[in-house]
Amino acid sequence: MTVTGVVFLLVAITEIALEPGGAKVFGAVTGAFSAVLVYRAPRAGLVVDDFGITNRTVEWTHRIPWCEIASTGPAVGISASGLGTSLTLVTHEGRRIVLRGLAGYSTRRTTARLQKTKAQLDARIADHRTSCPTCARPGPA
Ligand SMILES: [Zn+2]
Secondary structure, three states, rough: OOOHHHHHHHHHHHHHHHHOOHHHHHHHHHHHHHHHHHHHHHEEEEEEEOEEEEEEOOOOOEEEEEHHHHEEEEEEEEOOOEEEEEEEEEEEOOOOEEEEOOOEEOHHHHHHHHHHHHHHHHHHHHHHHHHOOOOOOOOOO
């Protein structure tokens, strides 16, 4: 993803430097998109800390506090090809959040990685429920 961004950034710089009018605008737009891609792609993934879970994708970042998370579960068929898989968080209000920062193709290796991550997240959720004074919810929701 980062390599793709760098290639598009170089094409954009070339268009801005060498091409007339309209191509410069196209180059500027392509360059801005590429710069975002180059900056965000290496930061995509999941961050788990005392606050909760931060889900970073190329497009956006979502922070979900532990207090809002009711459960975790699988997310299948999440890509345009239908072959992508990841995990979801379900909030106490019933909102489902796909953790696209963990997404990968449905392979045995990905499935094993996601099962391990799910077990770790479930343990953190359970720990939070026992130690958080504002989470007086009995058991998993
Ligand atoms: Zn809490």
